[in-house]
Amino acid sequence: xxxxxxxxxxxxxxxxxxxxxxxxxxxxxxxxxxxxxxxxxxxxxxxxxxxxxxxxxxxxxxxxxxxxxxxxxxxxxxxxxxxxxxxxxxxxxxxxxxxxxxxxxxxxxxxxxxxxxxxxxxxxxxxxxxxxxxxxxxxxxxxxxxxxxxxxxxxxxxxxxxxxxxxxxxxxxxxxxxxxxxxxxxxxxxxxxxxxxxxx
Numbered sequence: 149x150x151x152x153x154x155x156x157x158x159x160x161x162x163x164x165x166x167x168x169x170x171x172x173x174x175x176x177x178x179x180x181x182x183x184x185x186x187x188x189x190x191x192x193x194x195x196x197x198x199x200x201x202x203x204x205x206x207x208x209x210x211x212x213x214x215x216x217x218x219x220x221x222x223x224x225x226x227x228x229x230x231x232x233x234x235x236x237x238x239x240x241x242x243x244x245x246x247x248x249x250x251x252x253x254x255x256x257x258x259x260x261x262x263x264x265x266x267x268x269x270x271x272x273x274x275x276x277x278x279x280x281x282x283x284x285x286x287x288x289x290x291x292x293x294x295x296x297x298x299x300x301x302x303x304x305x306x307x308x309x310x311x312x313x314x315x316x317x318x319x320x321x322x323x324x325x326x327x328x329x330x331x332x333x334x335x336x337x338x339x340x341x342x343x344x345x346x347x348x
Contacts, residue, residue, distance in 0.1 A: 159200035167342035247310035
């Protein structure tokens, strides 16, 4: 199994999950600054020329959530996804999709318009809209975590990898300052040995 990876990108999600799984894998670092993600050989693996991408036997897979779902199902003994057909599995699907469809967009909007884009292209209105949307997301996630350690209760799952990774980015931009429950959640996640290994 081979993961194509670049630090400080969405590729951190499957790398973290692979460390939670603990099975051997090859890590291939892609240097975005050198355009390695746009080379023909890599475009055969990821047609958009982005990271992450995973090679698992004959399977070439991209999209961080898809990779994480595949890995969690591939190693059921690691208990990173609930059993198919159970209520917990339904909630797992909910949070996996929520991470990309609902949580990430406002975080990305704030990031782009405060850090990433040239100042002339930044929009203060987009920042305020992103912060407002994030506050609503934070309310929902704080309620979901009330009285439990992880999104699905006391069992850590791939959904925590997806949600926790993005909340970590949000925290770096100060978006968690008014949300102590989410700060505590991110702290629990980042103290996990597998998370620590994935940062190396």
